[in-house]
Amino acid sequence: MHIKEELAERHVLAITVDNESGTLARIAGMFTARGYNIDSLTVADVSEDHAVSRITIVTNGPPHVIDQIKAQLDRLIPVHKVVDLTEEGAHVERELALVKVAGKGDARIEAMRLAEVFRAKVVDTTTGSFIFELTGTPDKIDGFIALMREVGLVEVGRTGIVGMIRGAKA
């Protein structure tokens, strides 16, 4: 007997939650307990009175599992709203990365030139290294990191994405 796997699709979920202790654990634990995947997760409080946080989760699974994920999120008491950005259609996804590159000579110059092409900002430098700050879609950041590998990549830090629907409505 072999274990079968189903085709998965990627979805970005924006979740509005009560900003109270244990909420993140409740959500992350629900994913683990039910065997769902988290590709990335970002969270920060977004309201003036610090009462509400917004969580962006990138997940993947077959369509019926994605539907369950949303329903299971919805039934958690501190969850107010779940929006599937992928299903809603046009939306913006942005991620921030810090990319450290070390090298001298040509490699260093090439790194600088590539960074300009990608509109990455230098936020730290020594004579032998740079830290670039880059925002963009995950694809763009993937592309940049792939290039940096060739010119002396040392370390990468990524935030995971935040996303928002295009247009006037929330």
Added chain:
Amino acid sequence: MALCLWGLLFDDKGAYAPAIPWLTGSSDVTEKSGADILVDALLAQGVEVVFGYPGGAVLPIYDALYNHPKIRHILVRHEQAATHAAEGYARSTGKAGVVLVTSGPGATNAVTGITDALMDSIPMIVITGQVPTALIGTDAFQEADTVGITRHCSKHNYLVKSPDQLTDIVAEAFHIATKGRPGPVVIDIPKNVQVATAATDAPRAAVNRRYQPAHEADFAVITQAVEMMAAAKAPVFYTGGGIINSGPQASVDLRELVALTNAPITSTLMGLGAYPATGPNWLGMLGMHGTYEANYAMNQADLIICLGARFDDRVTGRLDAFAPNAKIIHVDIDRSSINKIVRADLPVVADVGPAIKQLIQVWKSRKIKTPELAEWWARIKGWRAVDCLSYPAGKGSEIMPQLAVQRLYEMTKHRKTIITTEVGQHQMWAAQHFGFDEPNRWLTSGGLGTMGYGLPAAIGAQLGDPDALVIDIAGEASIQMNIQELGTAHQYRTPVKVFVLNNEYMGMVRQWQELTYESRYAHSYSESLPDFVALAEAYQWKGIRIEDVADLDAGIQAMIDHDGPVFVDCRVAQLANCLPMIPSGAAHTEMLLHTGEVSGTMDDEAKALV
């Protein structure tokens, strides 16, 4: 858990007070301790009974309950039993059951019952003591991360950090536990929060706003449902525990809806009693140990109207063969139950009680004639003729377990009888052969399948309804999992009856080993059984042993007639199997009716299923 002397050293309230600002608040207004605020909050919710076990971290709450004129505390012998007793109380009365246990082992022992209540949607409040806030996270004596451990086995949980939160938290906890799809809510209260004081007229935050479950359905959807029901040639109602949870009126309305539509009706294990077993449209329970007619009706139906059930794997059998020709209407208060296992053609997110009322209302307003469904009923008649619940007669004086349940039913059906069970063959025989005509009379661990549920649940049910005849139909293996509660029943004079179908096997395990592992009975024989009659008598119970079928009725009558707890050790046929049965991974139409059909082995795909 019993108090340890170390607890006394750690629990000095003064030692922690200076570190925490709200412990040193002003005393201009009337202040009460957290423990007193908690008890007031429980009273405000109408709590009359609390099931619990004291220990170091809940002593302040126990002191607040000392000689309490309105709240009765029931001292169990193990915290797991407190949770099952609260479940039994909740399931039979419709009110939330309340549990009070200490930190650490008190809380971890309660976890099984909390999970059980989550799986079976039982409203329950579990109050756990916790080490003082300053000690949380230090691996203190009897510390456990209760909110962490119970996060995914409760509907919601709280760690209370200040006594002035208690009033609102308790109110919200009861709201969450009882509204929507009911479930257990855990409130973890550190000991210093129980001792510290707060103003009793503390301003209230807006509570309960954030949890507003569905109530009525959209009339457009109901109208669509009625049109589908009126057009169906082979409809079947598939009902579940949601009807029981919706309250007794839902069962009354269900009967009217079934009469109006003339559709046959089957139910899950959890929903038994919502429609009477003596009713004309009743097919019996469906699923793994359901009846031939119920499972065939589900398989051949052109419309399944699922009311408050969740397409559990024990119900559906092999999914790709489940109800191949049926459209499905699924009414459930929990949106996540819909499309979880089986795709619904018409999802209806609503409380099933009001939804049934709406269905009746629309059906009547359209003046739809009750259909005859003659062809459909003729086919059902054919399936009924299989007489799937028949069983071979016992040899000589042997008692067949099915017969014992049937006699129990016949001899108690004229009075208000509440049945609880443990888990295993006896549970399925009780579901098959005991006829339930009313809701809230059948208390069993369905989703989690917790052995040891029945005796404490019976005690809880008896406390909720002192006049009912409460019987735990048990197995000799399961009953030993919480047998210490014989003491609780005696202490509180609850006249519960335990009726053990003693076949000296973990019968369901043995049955699966017979089906799947060529009768290699690995560790399923109940060795070294106690003398149950002597054991019962040691706990001041009346003990009865029945060994001969000729003595069965007299034994049952003696049990009923005794005004006090009775333990019946009924020796039954050892190798009887619970049939019919849909083996794991099989379709509704692949039911085993006789042991003769068993090959004794299965392929890996089937072996891998539970």
